[in-house]
Amino acid sequence: MKLGFIGCGNMAQAMMGGIIAGNLIPADEIIASDGYKPSLEKTKENLGIHITMDNKEVAVNSELIVLSIKPQFYDVVIKEIAPIIKEDTIIITIAPGKTLEDLENQFGKKVKIVRTMPNTPAMVGEGMTAMCANDLVAEKEMKEVKGILEGFGRVEMVPEYVMDAVVAVSGSSPAYVFMFIEALADGAVLQGMDRAQARIFAAQSVLGSAKMVLETKLHPAELKDMVCSPAGTTIEAVKTLEDRGFRSAVIQAMDSCAKRCKDM
Template identity: 65%
Template sequence: MKLGFIGTGNMASAIMGGIIKKQIISADEMIGADLFAPGREKVKSQFKIHVTDSNKEVVEKAEVIVLSVKPQFYEDVIHEIRDDIRDNQIVITIAPGKTLAWLAEQFGKNVKIVRTMPNTPAMVGEGMTAACPNEYMTEEETAYVCTLLESFGRVEIVPERLMDTVVSVSGSSPAYVFMMIEAMADAAVSGGMPRPKAYQFAAQAVLGSAKMVLETGKHPGELKDMVCSPAGTTIEAVRVLEELGFRSAVFEAMKVCEEMSKGM
């Protein structure tokens, strides 16, 4: 089989769904392992992939292996499978804080590894993933992994020193955005708008704004200035956000997130 997953949770499901939808690898060429029976049965029903309760079976059968378990389980899982990993296999990791050096130490031998950091918008095909291959990956193998990652969003190769920053700017940041959407909707409800409609207006405004940044190439400050008419409603709202430390709050939240990632 071409692709195997150890762990079949939300991120694994997002990756499976994107790859199958883009017809990069067929469901029949995928296998997923999970000790939690309802988890593996869910992906079997949803995607029609092969499933098992054995991590070793995934390693035995797959060419590329995605370690999609929680970071705290990485050490145990790697120690379980490391003797079965073959020279020509590729391991994709998605755990914050688990460096290439740490991964190499756990495997105890030369293994082709790509350290990645995707985010939850991958579940709707709008993920942002950073990828960092180790020295044993060829250019062709790295390009292939990027093709897999692009099936559920955008991907960029980054130096490993930036991976903790990636955690804060894209890995964890959907939570900040969801909080902002919720706060915007609450204010709209306070103004008389029904809650379902408030969520729709707030979420679409965030989606459209992000798309403007990506597609126009303009600086976010320039786009902000385009909305702020002299003596208008928007500049007054911006004044209040600045007064209450909006930028500083985001900045500090991201820095503490980055420091947490370094310590994992």
Template identity: 55%
Template sequence: MKIGFIGCGNMASAMIGGILKKGIVKKEEIIVSNLTEAGSRRSREKLGVETTMDNRQVVTQAEIVFLAVKPQFYEEVLTEIKDLLTEKHILVGIAPGKTLKWLEDTCGCPVKTVRLMPNTPAQVGAGMTAGCCNDRVTEEEAQKIREIAESFGRFEFIPERLMDAFSAVCGCSPAYVFMFIEAMADAAVAQGLPRSQAYSFAAQAVMGSAKMVLETGRHPAELKDMVCSPAGSTIEGVRILEDKGMRSAVFEALTGAAEKGKRL
């Protein structure tokens, strides 16, 4: 089964890297389209896959077609390729706000359609991706999509009505986590740590804390309480974060991101 990507930016490159690393298909079984010859050259040199500047060539050669362009270009690309889509194709959208119904309606024909929402940690093989399929996708095909998505991180199928919520908590939140790491590092620098060490220490603390949540199965509040000694420095920091409205700020940020996603 040949896999095609229309567009080959950072996210598509991360996905392709995972696919190749896991050996799901060979390099010769992936084709990507780029807008420029320079982009095609980068894809060939970095990934070793077949490249083209013709989106229609991707559709004629591949059975699974990923739309890896920015959301505002989806309609233009689908208008360009829709007459080539057949019942053998699986069309995969990875943009927020582009529903299964929107994708199928824009194609103007019955087509196997999948929505995936990967996040940027896919670039280091630690992504969290959610997906949903229309009823034309078979169980075997859905499992193939799962295999592809799990090549660059964790994956779960969820109901489409939850995709905007997922996008906020996983698609958008890396930006907020990066801000948190930067803020912690700035505070560490103010206390005398060299900046390079401050970033490394803060990032490792966040990664280790997340790993504890995933691997222990304990409630985050329980894990937090384990760190807070009576009358200690950690509980003092917690008091200040609560006073500054940390929980409310995070809640409002993710709610706002989810609502914005519904309007895209």
């Protein structure tokens, strides 16, 4: 399978890196286009893929095409490549707010489309990706696409109506987590810890806590209770977070994120 990327930004590079590292598709069967030549040349140097400045060249030479561009550029790019997309070509999108119906209408013809929402931890092989597809994509093709996406993290198939929730809970949430890690580190610095070391303690604690949720399969509340000794230090900190509306703020932020996604 020849894989093409239209757009060669950080997410595309993360996806390609994971796919190549996992021996899912060799670098010489991947081609990418972008309007910014230095980014293309750097990616070719790092990954060994084929590059071009011509989106049509990607469309003609790829069996599977990832539209790894910003949502505002979808209209222009789809109009450019639609006439040369073959019946058996699979289009993968990664843009929030772009529904399968919207995309089908933009192409103006029957096209196999897989809608996905990855996130930036794909850059370190720990991405979380949701995927759904239109009726033209066969089950076998879905499995093939899922296998490729698993090259840079976990993948879950979801109904399209929850995609806005996916954007809020995984697509955008790394930003919230980075803010939390930064705040933890600032708190440690306030108590006298070196900043570089504080970031390590904060980040590793978040990493380990997330791994406990996934591997123990216990409810996060149970895991929290395991840390909170009666009249201890942790429950005192939890009380302060509750007093400041910690959980409510997170839920409201996700609601704002999902609403913005619906408006795009």
